[in-house]
Amino acid sequence: MCVFCNIIKGEIPSEKVFEDDDCIIIKDINPKAKIHLLLIPKVHYALLNEQTELDAITLGKLLQKFSLMAGDFGLSGGFRVIINQGRDGGQEVGHLHVHILGGAQLRGF
Ligand code: 5GP
Ligand code: ZN
Numbered sequence: 001m002c003v004f005c006n007i008i009k010g011e012i013p014s015e016k017v018f019e020d021d022d023c024i025i026i027k028d029i030n031p032k033a034k035i036h037l038l039l040i041p042k043v044h045y046a047l048l049n050e051q052t053e054l055d056a057i058t059l060g061k062l063l064q065k066f067s068l069m070a071g072d073f074g075l076s077g078g079f080r081v082i083i084n085q086g087r088d089g090g091q092e093v094g095h096l097h098v099h100i101l102g103g104a105q106l107r108g109f
Pocket of ligand 2: 001002003005044045094
């Protein structure tokens, strides 16, 4: 079982900041910004292009829901969303997840 599935099941500890039926949001263990969260859908897909249409819609809804709660996580000034997809995207964990970065102004992209 993959590392994020184990985190979702509570078998690997994590700093969880949010959970609902569809996702958990945890602090990244190796933060690349002052605030670095990982939004992890509970359904295991390795890659974006493996998702069903319904789960793709759910992911969009999760992002919209997160944007409405961003202030609760210290991100009222804004944030950056990144999905690393596959080898060339630099994906290390094969369970689709969304990086959310912020907490201070990020360098230009
Ligand atoms: P990827 O490169 O796959 O998009 O990003 C994987 C991210 O997961 C990395 O930023 C890495 O620091 C984070 N990560 C890997 N293992 C763990 C873990 O066990 N706990 C937490 N909280 N983050 C992890
Ligand atoms: Zn998984």
